[in-house]
Amino acid sequence: MSIALSEQEILRRESLQQLRDLGINPYPAEAFDVTAFAQDIKDNFESNPDTYKHVVLAGRIMSRRIMGSASFAELQDSTGRVQIYLKRDDICPGEDKTLYNTVFKKLLDLGDYVGVKGYVFLTQTGEISVHVQEMSILSKSLKPLPVVRRDDEGNIHDAFTDPEMRYRQRYVDLTVNPEFKQIFINRSKVISSMRDYFNTEGWMEVETPILQPVHGGAAARPFTTHHNTLDMQLYLRIANELYLKRLIVAGFDGVYEFGKMFRNEGMDRTHNPEFTSVEIYVAYKDYIWMMAMVEACLEHVTRAVHGIPVVQVGENEINFEGPYEKLSMYDSILKYTGIDVSAMDETALRKTCTDLAIEIDNTMGKGKLIDEIFSAKVEANLIQPTYITDYPIEMTPLAKKHRSKEGLVERFELFVNGKEIANAYSELNDPIDQRQRLEEQLVLAGRGDEEAMAMDDDFLRALEYGMPPTSGLGIGIDRLVMLMTNQHTIQEVLFFPQMRPERKAKVVTADDFIKIGVPAEWVPVLNKMGFNTIEELKAANPNKVFNDLGGMRKKLKLDITMPAKEIVMAWFE
């Protein structure tokens, strides 16, 4: 709790107490069953007025226009806002006008939850409104929300836009900027439609460990933690690939998992330390099959979100209907740079990078150098969904060697709008080859590559028992959602993006002040005067503090007893 309450917060707490004094519970326990929603009323009242003669709805009061004994307010529920009309003598049919004159006009604040019963009608200006016959308080709001106003043209005034506050206090953001809720509704549709697609195909949703003794399956720095009972180091997973493959070894034909991954790396517009991915593995398939599956799946997802297979992303209209363009890694570099890197050795690649003004360092192997060229020169050109296929073996230790092309693996990545969205292999199931490839990763690690993949002996043991030919796919859900919702920062598609901790207010409990003899009712006054710790108080001049207490008492019109001077002096001993 913050130390000094703002004027408005103090007033709201006083209103809360006055409600209680009137015998009104500001936080009632009873259920309040609604029968109507704002959006439905606005959409359907005019075509079907008879069904809105008795409505019950609930939500926050978001604006009020009080005109004597009648008032308009806007009620916001989960679907939107609808205007409500309150007339004193309607909600207070008897002599007692307290509910209107005191409760509604004085003690309610913007942001309070109320429940209303009444009927829908059209005002003289033609706005669909609810004529309230009964009103009850469902929850009192003690902190004022930012007020965002909209005029007739829909222009927003005093918008609540500070990204820091929007991300730290997402509950405020989505309350006053409800249009952002659609991003998260669409996020949910992306995941649920994809899950539907997988389930319809007969593949099984599974869960695998997040706490892993070996961080395998991807190349990234992990978060490290410690288990006390086992007294062992554990990692938050950077990928779940190796566990899902163990389940293919176990005899499932298709398994998939939606889940959080954790990578201890930089944060920016497209990276959050924890992010969501889906991985799916299907036995007896290869990466050619997987391409067709991805096309069907993403078209299904796009239709689920937008109703059509096309989505507008910035300037670009992106069509998720398959089939997508396919380019091999080498051909894509040839296409966009005119350089054929397919036969180059490491030395030649280094020279090519230098010629193209691409920064490199000594830890980079052949695969990484090619990837640098690709990232710098090709990626941004891949706007419509495009498969980049057949990667150099050095950068892909978990994929099967290409069936016909030497030095390559059966892998594709799907690029959309210049960004990687999906990654898939014909999975490596030759245990001896797999062991060698992981050993090569250890060499890279020895050269200083912090992200080289770790050895996982249990995974190799599983492969030795035999894994059927399998194709696997990973999709970054956050980036897919960014595409589907036309957002260009990952923070906009995460409810609670990672932030640095807020600066802590210097917190001191009232007890500390009470212990040195300060009467409880004077503690907030001292806080208001800037004394938030005992040390700060004791550093002050006792006579000045005593005088200022009197001044504050007068200024704040406090109805509390002034402590005697000796008592104040005693605080300083």
Place this chain on the structure above:
RNA sequence: GAUUCCGUAGCUCAGCUGGUAGAGCAUAACACUUUUAAUGUUGGGGUCCUGGGUUCGAAUCCCAGCGGGAUCACCA
């Protein structure tokens, strides 16, 4: 991590070459029975992010720190 911009009332923002801190909304009081960015009148509300420095005097200038944004780097 680098560069750069920003941090002032509950919110959105002004605040010039340093001289008693401002507006709109919100809030409080009064008026008002179909308003709608309601209106009219009158009030209250501030750790100018934090800590140093320069100065007679700092929201303003300088330094450091904290937090955020953008760009870049990193991130297959």
